[in-house]
Amino acid sequence: MESDDIENPPEAEAIVAQIADCCEDPAYSGKTFGVISLMGNRQAELISSLLLKEIGAEEMDERRLVCGRPYDFQGDERDVIFLSMVDAPQEGKPCRMIRDADTQRRFNVAASRARDQLWLFHSVTLNDLRPECLRYRLLEHCLNPKVLQPPEIGDTSVSELRQRALNSSERQGTSPKPFESWFEVDVFLKIVDRGYRVLPQFSVNERRIDLVVEGLKGRLAVECDGDEYHRLEQFESDMIRQRDLERVGWVFWRVRGSDFYRDPDAALSELWEALERLKISPRHSWESDREQSETEIDGQDRIPVTVAGEEYPKDVKESTAQDSNHKELEQEPTSREHTEGRLDRVLEYTRSRRRSPEEMPPFDIQNAILRSLKKCPNYSCTLKSLTSRVLRELGVLTRGNPRLEFEKRVMRNLGALKRKGFVEDYKAKNKRIRLLS
Secondary structure, eight states, rough: OOOEEEEEEEHHHHHHHHHHHHHGGGGGGTTEEEOOOOOOOOHHHHHHHHHHHHHHHHHHHHOOEEHHHHHHTTTEEEEEEEEOOOOOOOOTTTOOOOHHHHHHHHHHHHHOOOEEEEEEOOOGGGGSSTTSSSHHHHHHHSSSSSOOSSSTTTTEEHHHHHHHTTTTGGGGGGOOOOSSSSHHHHHHHHHTTTTTTTEEEETTTTTEEEEEETTTEEEEEEEEEEEETOOHHHHHHHHHHHHHHHHTEEEEEEEEEHHHOOOOOHHHHHHHHHHTTTOOHHHHHHHHHHHEEEHHHTTTTTHHHHHHESSSOHHHHTTOOTTTTTTGGOOOOOOEEEEEHHHHHHHHHHHTTOOOOOOOHHHHHHHHHHHHHHHGGEEEEEEGGGGHHHHHHTTTOOHHHOOOOOOOHHHHHHHHHHHHHEOOOOOOOOEEEEEEE
């Protein structure tokens, strides 16, 4: 057995609980998930077995949910990636330092597999790690993600590159590496001047993209079709490459050299619109967003200590709201008394909407579970009868496969209530659920 092939059950349970919550969150509808263990394969196997019990094989298949090591995801991506750091400090001693080249490659693969969102689950703090350790750098990035323009491109600084681009004699020769043309250099500088982070000749699955514009909330592939560099055969090859990458989630925007040099501002006007549409912001904008987000979450529940992640996308947070006139429904229950005081409003609101079971948000299902238990003798009922009670509380009639699917959602939301300490299960003649005081 490898020395680093260990398990961390608390981390595994926290990841499974978060994935179960995400499966019930409308903001993650249709999103694919992946779990990567940063130390060996035993942790990945443990998480996979727990997920099978918690959300089931069918949900895992729909989410393309795979648990493995970084190299199991080589050349593959998911919308949301959950990383498990696994290691934990022992007897107050700091964790051993890891900074070898092989581990760096594994960490780079793991941290770059997420298209939309990255979660890092960890049992260590920065105080348990040395600044030179790769785990320290990963944790520091997830606690305070930054999108900065690299100061150097290849062997050339951005300021030197700008000076060389203005020198007509320089432009008679080949373009600086890694750029394939001076056209790419000119487009690169235009985008950088707007405050964006731009990576030239970005490598993806042994393919290269001319320029990639990155932000906290997404990225865009920019292809520069220079008339003197892109013959018909080259263009056809580029389009095949583009289609292959679009199948795994990349979005492309192309600009022709003749259009750019005729009127650069007009040629790039649609690029700025595409970046805005994809919510890819320049540095000054996302720094402002971060300050606003930090202000908004003051006084609210924060991410547990065991979790660090990329900033929760603003558009995802907004999409969880059901109605601007019912903002109290967006919050999770914080106490039994507080919950009971809101159940009447929740039920009235739910029934007025007359939604089908698949449209019911997790909050409504969880509160229907609590309300149905409150009506039972001793605040308890059999697990088998719970779905029927919840459907009555919600005023919904359903049967057949839709009912079976809804029952799965009830069980997942019941698991969320258990983790929050609202209910517990116990065994009498049959398996039962009861409301906790």
